[in-house]
Amino acid sequence: MATGRDTSRDGFGNKLQTFALTHFQWFWALIQSNDFFKRQANKLLINNVVYKVPTRPYAFSMMTLEPFIPGTEDERFQSIEGYIPGKGIPKKTDIAVAT
Numbered sequence: 001m002a003t004g005r006d007t008s009r010d011g012f013g014n015k016l017q018t019f020a021l022t023h024f025q026w027f028w029a030l031i032q033s034n035d036f037f038k039r040q041a042n043k044l045l046i047n048n049v050v051y052k053v054p055t056r057p058y059a060f061s062m063m064t065l066e067p068f069i070p071g072t073e074d075e076r077f078q079s080i081e082g083y084i085p086g087k088g089i090p091k092k093t094d095i096a097v098a099t
Contacts, residue, residue, distance in 0.1 A: 017048075021045075066091075067090060067091060068084070068087050068088035068089060068090055068091065069088055069089045069090075069091055070088075071088075072088035072089040073086060073087060073088040077089055
């Protein structure tokens with residue numbers, strides 16, 4: 001019979017988080033009884049899990065044949081540095097690769 005996954009390499013922070021989330025039923029019941037605290041706790045927990053992995057794309061993920069970022073040619077983007085009217089925002093990754 002399998003005993004579950006190996007937690008020996010989880011690190012102190014992950015072990016502490018797992019312990020806090022799987023114990024203290026009275027505390028979690030109190031949090032869940034109030035809508036404000038429930039939303040804040042869920043937001044904190046979800047963001048904590050999401051931001052454990054890198055969220056930025058690789059520098060080359062926007063590589064296409066066009067020299068400008070697609071969809072940035074209208075005036076909504078004119079306040080962004082580097083905007084060229086009618087063309088859009090140039091891709092810095094293309095410039096860095098070309099040199």
